[in-house]
Amino acid sequence: MTDTQSQSQSQSQPVPAAAKAPINPALAPTPSARKDTLLYLDGVSRSFDGFKAINELSFVLAMGEMRAIIGPNGAGKTTMMDIITGKTRPDKGDVFFMGDIDLTKHDEPTIAQMGIGRKFQKPTVFETQTVADNLLLSLKGERRGIPALFYRDNRKDRRTIDGILDKIRLGHRRDELAAYLSHGQKQWLEIGMLLAQDPKLLLVDEPVAGMTDAETEETARLLREIAVDHSVVVVEHDMGFVRDLGVKVTCLHEGHVLSEGSLDHVSSDPQVVEVYLGR
Numbered sequence: 056m057t058d059t060q061s062q063s064q065s066q067s068q069p070v071p072a073a074a075k076a077p078i079n080p081a082l083a084p085t086p087s088a089r090k091d092t093l094l095y096l097d098g099v100s101r102s103f104d105g106f107k108a109i110n111e112l113s114f115v116l117a118m119g120e121m122r123a124i125i126g127p128n129g130a131g132k133t134t135m136m137d138i139i140t141g142k143t144r145p146d147k148g149d150v151f152f153m154g155d156i157d158l159t160k161h162d163e164p165t166i167a168q169m170g171i172g173r174k175f176q177k178p179t180v181f182e183t184q185t186v187a188d189n190l191l192l193s194l195k196g197e198r199r200g201i202p203a204l205f206y207r208d209n210r211k212d213r214r215t216i217d218g219i220l221d222k223i224r225l226g227h228r229r230d231e232l233a234a235y236l237s238h239g240q241k242q243w244l245e246i247g248m249l250l251a252q253d254p255k256l257l258l259v260d261e262p263v264a265g266m267t268d269a270e271t272e273e274t275a276r277l278l279r280e281i282a283v284d285h286s287v288v289v290v291e292h293d294m295g296f297v298r299d300l301g302v303k304v305t306c307l308h309e310g311h312v313l314s315e316g317s318l319d320h321v322s323s324d325p326q327v328v329e330v331y332l333g334r
């Protein structure tokens with residue numbers, strides 16, 4: 056179904072009560088489409104003490120795509136990320152990475168090594184290390200776990216770190232302790248630490264919470280640049296920022312997809328307005 060079709064459909068039908076919003080089968084992926092996807096979730100459910108945090112969730116991310124996930128508190132956004140990264144096991148459903156890797160069969164460290172990097176809302180940089188050493192400690196490969204003190208720098212790593220520093224707008228702060236960065240710059244450094252692991256997919260949770268307006272705008276630019284050669288899923292409540300990302304949006308509610316499409320389409324969906332944007 057096209058955006059226009061679903062829009063006109065939602066305009067011509069009465070709006071169901073939000074609490075009883077039906078799971079829309081038109082938003083479910085077709086199994087044959089799985090092989091060309093980076094991320095493929097279908098019929099995924101997960102309960103906590105009988106409460107369905109994720110309920111028949113279907114979600115498909117194309118190779119190279121950046122997607123924004125929105126939705127009210129408790130919609131299941133974090134639990135969905137937890138399921139993708141192996142932190143939480145689904146009770147049922149398919150969760151595939153790169154077409155044929157069944158993520159439900161792997162643990163968290165293995166999934167991270169396979170190329171799914173996650174950034175939590177709160178920055179967790181090493182404050183007592185320099186900006187460059189934070190990146191060095193995050194580089195993928197054999198230096199993992201080697202204290203920076205004993206590590207002999209090499210030209211290739213230095214080039215990689217310089218490239219990341221330029222990208223995350225911190226080249227001029229490379230030798231300063233991370234503790235002296237602003238909140239926004241710490242978020243960029245942590246995004247850089249993800250990039251240092253050379254992930255295929257970045258999951259980024261509320262990156263602009265607590266940022267200044269200027270940092271928020273710069274973060275949208277930064278993620279758009281990163282999305283040129285990475286796939287990205289961004290969870291965010293800041294609609295101005297989501298608009299600046301300029302990507303397809305998925306709105307979750309009660310553990311499943313309520314609406315999906317352009318931001319204009321999703322934000323004019325009466326169900327989304329009722330449960331989220333109109334509040």
Ligand SMILES: Nc1ncnc2c1ncn2[C@@H]1O[C@H](COP(=O)(O)OP(=O)(O)OP(=O)(O)O)[C@@H](O)[C@H]1O
Nearest residue numbers: 103104107108126127128129130131132133134135
């Ligand atoms: N480990 C857990 N044990 C019990 N309930 C949980 C657990 N994890 C999540 N939940 C519940 O599942 C629901 C979905 O939570 P989740 O954190 O995924 O929502 P969210 O969309 O990320 O919300 P927010 O925007 O507030 O971060 C919530 O009602 C939450 O209380």
